[in-house]
Amino acid sequence: MRNILAALLIGASALAGAGAAAAQTGPLRIEIDQGVIEPLPYAVPDFVPETPAAAEYAAEIARVIASDLSGTGLFREVPASAHISKVAAFDGPVKFSDWKAVNAQALITGAVSVTGNGLTVRFRGYDVFAEKELETALQFTGTTDGWRRMAHKVADAIYSEITGESGYFDSRVVYVSESGPKNDRRKRLAVMDYDGANVQYLTNSASIVLAPRFSPTGDRVLYTSYESGFPQIHVLDVGQVQRKVLSSGDGTMSFAPRFAPDGRTIVYSQTQGGNTDLFSMDINTGANTRLTSAPSIETAPSFSPDGSQIVFESDRSGSQQLYVMPAGGGEARRISFGEGRYGTPVWSPRGDMVAFTKQNKGRFHIGVMRTDGSEERLLTASFLDEGPTWAPNGRVIMFTRESQGSSGRALLYSVDITGRNLKPVKTPDGASDPSWSPLQK
Amino acid sequence: MQTGTKISLAGHGLLMTWVIFGAWFPSEPLPSNVQQVALISAEEFEKLSQQRKAPQVAPEPAPLNEPAEVQPAPEPAPQPDPEPEVSRPEPVARAEPDPQVAELPDAQPEPEVPDAPPPAAEEPEIAALVPRVRPEAAPRPVDRVAPEPVAPPEPDTRIDDVVQPEVAPDEGAETEQEVQEATAREAASDRIVTEENEGEDIAASAAPAVSKRPVTRPSRPKPQPAPDTQVTEAAQPAKPEEPAEPEPSGTSSAVADALAEALAGGADVEDPEPSGPPLTLGEKDALRVAVSQCWNVGSLSTDALKTTVVVAVSLAQDGRPDSGSIRMLSSTGGASSAAQQAFDAARRAIIRCGASGFQLPAEKYAQWRDIEMTFNPERMRIK
Numbered sequence: 001m002r003n004i005l006a007a008l009l010i011g012a013s014a015l016a017g018a019g020a021a022a023a024q025t026g027p028l029r030i031e032i033d034q035g036v037i038e039p040l041p042y043a044v045p046d047f048v049p050e051t052p053a054a055a056e057y058a059a060e061i062a063r064v065i066a067s068d069l070s071g072t073g074l075f076r077e078v079p080a081s082a083h084i085s086k087v088a089a090f091d092g093p094v095k096f097s098d099w100k101a102v103n104a105q106a107l108i109t110g111a112v113s114v115t116g117n118g119l120t121v122r123f124r125g126y127d128v129f130a131e132k133e134l135e136t137a138l139q140f141t142g143t144t145d146g147w148r149r150m151a152h153k154v155a156d157a158i159y160s161e162i163t164g165e166s167g168y169f170d171s172r173v174v175y176v177s178e179s180g181p182k183n184d185r186r187k188r189l190a191v192m193d194y195d196g197a198n199v200q201y202l203t204n205s206a207s208i209v210l211a212p213r214f215s216p217t218g219d220r221v222l223y224t225s226y227e228s229g230f231p232q233i234h235v236l237d238v239g240q241v242q243r244k245v246l247s248s249g250d251g252t253m254s255f256a257p258r259f260a261p262d263g264r265t266i267v268y269s270q271t272q273g274g275n276t277d278l279f280s281m282d283i284n285t286g287a288n289t290r291l292t293s294a295p296s297i298e299t300a301p302s303f304s305p306d307g308s309q310i311v312f313e314s315d316r317s318g319s320q321q322l323y324v325m326p327a328g329g330g331e332a333r334r335i336s337f338g339e340g341r342y343g344t345p346v347w348s349p350r351g352d353m354v355a356f357t358k359q360n361k362g363r364f365h366i367g368v369m370r371t372d373g374s375e376e377r378l379l380t381a382s383f384l385d386e387g388p389t390w391a392p393n394g395r396v397i398m399f400t401r402e403s404q405g406s407s408g409r410a411l412l413y414s415v416d417i418t419g420r421n422l423k424p425v426k427t428p429d430g431a432s433d434p435s436w437s438p439l440q441k
Numbered sequence: 442m443q444t445g446t447k448i449s450l451a452g453h454g455l456l457m458t459w460v461i462f463g464a465w466f467p468s469e470p471l472p473s474n475v476q477q478v479a480l481i482s483a484e485e486f487e488k489l490s491q492q493r494k495a496p497q498v499a500p501e502p503a504p505l506n507e508p509a510e511v512q513p514a515p516e517p518a519p520q521p522d523p524e525p526e527v528s529r530p531e532p533v534a535r536a537e538p539d540p541q542v543a544e545l546p547d548a549q550p551e552p553e554v555p556d557a558p559p560p561a562a563e564e565p566e567i568a569a570l571v572p573r574v575r576p577e578a579a580p581r582p583v584d585r586v587a588p589e590p591v592a593p594p595e596p597d598t599r600i601d602d603v604v605q606p607e608v609a610p611d612e613g614a615e616t617e618q619e620v621q622e623a624t625a626r627e628a629a630s631d632r633i634v635t636e637e638n639e640g641e642d643i644a645a646s647a648a649p650a651v652s653k654r655p656v657t658r659p660s661r662p663k664p665q666p667a668p669d670t671q672v673t674e675a676a677q678p679a680k681p682e683e684p685a686e687p688e689p690s691g692t693s694s695a696v697a698d699a700l701a702e703a704l705a706g707g708a709d710v711e712d713p714e715p716s717g718p719p720l721t722l723g724e725k726d727a728l729r730v731a732v733s734q735c736w737n738v739g740s741l742s743t744d745a746l747k748t749t750v751v752v753a754v755s756l757a758q759d760g761r762p763d764s765g766s767i768r769m770l771s772s773t774g775g776a777s778s779a780a781q782q783a784f785d786a787a788r789r790a791i792i793r794c795g796a797s798g799f800q801l802p803a804e805k806y807a808q809w810r811d812i813e814m815t816f817n818p819e820r821m822r823i824k
Contacts, residue, residue, distance in 0.1 A: 027753065027811035028720065030729050033820045035736030035790070037586035037633065073584075074740040100796075105789055127785060129792040131764065164742035164782035350743075365637060378637040419635025420584075 039076035040162065042069065042106035043099060045087045046080075047121070053114040057147050061112060061121060064151035067195065068169040069159060072396070073421025078104045090122060099128045106134075108158055119144045123154050125161055136161045148197060149440070156439070168391040169194060172437040173398065174212045174221050174238075177201065178410055178430035185430075189223060191238060194391070194436070196426035202241060211387075211433050215259045218437035222246075222257040222266060231255045233268055235283065246281065256299050260327070261307040267291070267327075269299040278312060280327075291329035302346045302354075303327065304371070311335070311345040311354050311371070322356060324371065335373030344387055347371070349438075350394035353417070357386040357399075366399045368417055379419040383408075389436045398425065400432040587629035588733060594625035720801070720808050728799055732814065735794035738786060738821045745782035748775030749817045752787045758806050760798030762791050770813065787816040 044066050049058040069075040085098035090111035099107050110123035120141045125134035136157045140150045149170055156167025177190040177199075186205035189212050192198055202221070203209055210231070212223040221236045228245075231253045236243040246257070246266070257268035260280075267280045278291040278298045292298045296316035303310055304327075311324050317334065320341035325332035336342040340360025347354055351371070358365040358378065364385040369376040384402040391398070395417060401424075402410040410432040412425040425431075585591075720728075738746060755766035767788050772780035791814070801809050 027813050028725075028809050029813045029815070030725055030732075031815040031817055032729055032732050032736060032790075033817045034588040034733045035738045035816075035818070035821055036588075036629070036734065037739035037821070038584060038627070038629075038737055040737060040740045076584075103793075105793075127789070129764075129789050130785070162782075162785075163740050164745050164779055367637075377635075379635050381637045415636075418633050419637065420633055422636055 039070075039074055040105055041076050041078050041103050042108065043078045043083060043102070043104035044069075044108040045083060047110035047112045047123070048087060048090045050090070050111050050113040051115065054112040054119075057114065057119060057144070058110075058112045061110070061147060061151040061154070062108075064148055065108065065155045065158070068152060068155035071195065071423075072159065073416055074159075074163065075106075078102050090124075094126055096126075096128050096131045099126075104128055106158070106162060108154075110154065114144060117143050117145075119147055119150065121147075121150045121154060123157075125158050134158075134161045148193065152193070165395060166393045166439070168393045168396060168436075168439065170440050171392050172214075172218065172440065173389075173412075173425075173434050174202070174214055174437070175412060175427070175434040176209060176212065176432045177427070178432055179205070182406055182408065189221065189236070190427075190431075191221075192427070199428055202236060202238070203243075211256060213258050213435045214437040216261050216263045216438060218440060220259075220263075221435075222259060224255045224257065233257045233266070246283065246286070256301065258302055260303050261305055267301040267303065267310060269301070278310070278329075289329070291325070292332070300344045304347045305349055305351040309347075309371075311347055313343045313345060322354065322373070335369070335371070336376075337373060338376060346388055346390060348390050348394045349392060353394070355388035355390060355397050357388065366397060366415065368397070377419065379415050379417070380413075380422060385413075387433050389434050391436055392439045398434045398436060400434065402432070585627050585629040586631065586633055586739070588631065588730075589629075590631045591627065591629040593628035595623075717805055717807055720805055724802060724805075728801060728809070728812075731794050731799055732790050736786065736790035736816065738818050741782055741786055741818070742779060744775045744779035745786070746818045746822050748779045748783040749773050749815060749819070750780055750783045750787055751813055751815045752784060752791070753811065753813050754791050755811050756795070756799065756801070756809060758803065760795065760801050762795040762799075764792055767791055783816065783818070787814065790816075 044062050046062045047058040049055040066077045070077050082102045083098075084101055085095045087094075087109045090109060094107065094109070105128055107126040107128050108123060109126075110121060112122075113120045118141065120139060122139045123137070125136040126132070127134060138154075138157055140153055142150055152167075152169035155169045159165070159167040159169070171194045172191055173194055174189060174191045176187050178185050178187055180186045187209050188205040189202040189209050191200050191202060203225075207225055207227040209226075210224040212221050214221055219238055221238055223234055223236065224231045225234050226232075227234075233246045233254045234243050235246050246254075253271040255269055257266050259266055264283055265280055266283060267278060269276050270279050275295060276297040276299055277293060278301050280289045280291055281287065291301075291310070292314075294314070294316050296314055298312055298314045298316075301310045301312040308327055309324055310327050311322060312332075313320055314323050314332070315321070316323075320343055321334055322336040322342045322345045323332040323334050335354070336356070338358070338360075340358050342356050342358050344357045345354050346356070348368075353368045354371055355366065355368050358367050363381050364383065365378040366380045366385045366388050367376060367378040379397070380399070380401075382401055383404045384400075386400050386402075388397045388399045390396075391414075396414055397417060398412055398414045400410050401413045402408055409430040412427055412431045412434050413422060414425055415422040425434075750772045751770040753766070753768050753770050755763045757763060769780065769784040769787075772783065775783065799809075
């Protein structure tokens, strides 16, 4: 009897509970776990020229900003032909309804003034649908020669405000400029803005140069030169275009140098007696430290951003794989276990990923993986992709892509770490071995 | 027994035997001939009769001589010609392929237009193959990643979040119909397509074409039998005996509380606003899908993609969100800056897709006037 009564009570309580649930209390609650990934539409009307001489810069600056933002693949510009509102005054009110009507979700307005050789750029960003101004209102002052840099800085600020990540537009890339046929290729160092503008050549093409690498402050470049007949490491001051030889012992080959995050130490490969190992060197004193002593080939070292570890490639397991070891040397642990051969690892500026080149089944790939080797993701696939370098914010990778055949040439490409937005980088000639600088000050 | 009786018995017996066993010896069915008859009129019959008579008129075979005269005509000399002609049909038959071959030359102009596009029907196939062969710098086929793949719209179709057919002015229509431009959703794939996985099936891409690190499996504590039995017993309704005293008392108190609440008719519920029937699962799903279509996480930072935000919004009766009411209630998983990015994206989604009002049942307005939306980007990180 008691059991029956209990069962009845439980049933009644269940009904009461169901009734209570049916009668919703509080606001309606829903969870959204699926969205879309698409470029965010924005509008950047020509900046307002506040002085007569500023007219030529006002439109150009807006175009560079649009090129920067749209070039990320994260944003899509609403063309000027679709604009309903015109921005005639920088401080004037914004008609959000007009921008909503053309589905612009972000709006960038600005004003430019020129006094003598000085250039001043003011700008504001708006979240159109929230009808609020972004916290980006800034003013940059410089010279008219540096108008592109100021445009890049504006784009960096907008990008940072909307995405929450630091920008990378006001940065430079050093690379090897290549000209001539494949069997007689002439190489020289060049540096350019990240978007291919303002190319400057740092060396002549009298000798082969390889693998330039920016210092953490972007003022110096390490590279390997065959000027002496065999590979030697040089360091070059980008501003002064002065260089000096850093390595090394007679009859040894030194190559694949890279700066430590402190900018005072470098790590590189050296071949002695047919064996290639990793070494570090204090730039000021020239003191060397051996980091590996395996009979295998160790090369392509790259520091972690905190300087505590080095990722490198080695064939000690019988095939070319990636390893991580303490910066001072010591036991290395293998992090790559997939099919094929892995090489040229580069630690992300964020410290959470490693970019690499992978060769498998006759094709080359640029890929990324976590620093423990997990979550490997191949971003590209082609006849020959190699030599990745990270953008300062760790969101984009630039690399070399060489096309097939005797007439094939090397070009620079960039790709988002998601694998989206793969595109070539404009260079006047063939280009290889890029190294991305940090954001300029 | 009288003879009459015997005869009657025998007769009845035979009758009964025939009734019972007669079916075992089926008689052949009578042939039934069915003829179809067409009714015709007398005039038609006359005509038919005349036609039959016509052959009878024919017996004037006199002119049969003419054929004899004609015989010389066989001039059969020419017949040999026909014969070769007859034999030619074979060559002619061979020639049939020639015409076909001759058609090919017609088609040979194709070589002149090597790049000429093949018939339109084949284009999609070529389009499907192009990604593998096309130049490396070719743009990505689809820029948009959405929960469900969307086929590319017609070239002249305007891209919009809302799909609507074209409505052209109908001159004959009695009531004027508003002209409406055809719109379609932007083409989308349901995952990020990289150069590496382009052309792969979704299922294939889901499998890691990537290396998987061998991970040592942590040793699990073996389940103890005793708890197992407890669990199985707990599944039984007659559980109350297990934890002897506390549970029955707890259950009874909970039951009493539940009964009290039920009898009180929810008098303790402080928020009286939501009343009436709740939204059905379908209605909730429709709202969820509507917001999802505008929740763009493509421009979010890595940290923001790890941040879940709970956003409150109030809707007007026409389903439009009150922009001023949108606020972040809480966030988990990221720093405040990342939470702000995530909230901004959520707010844009609500405002954009609610611009023309969410499709919600008006009679249940009290149920959806205030909504708490949880935006959880976890599944979007692995696209």
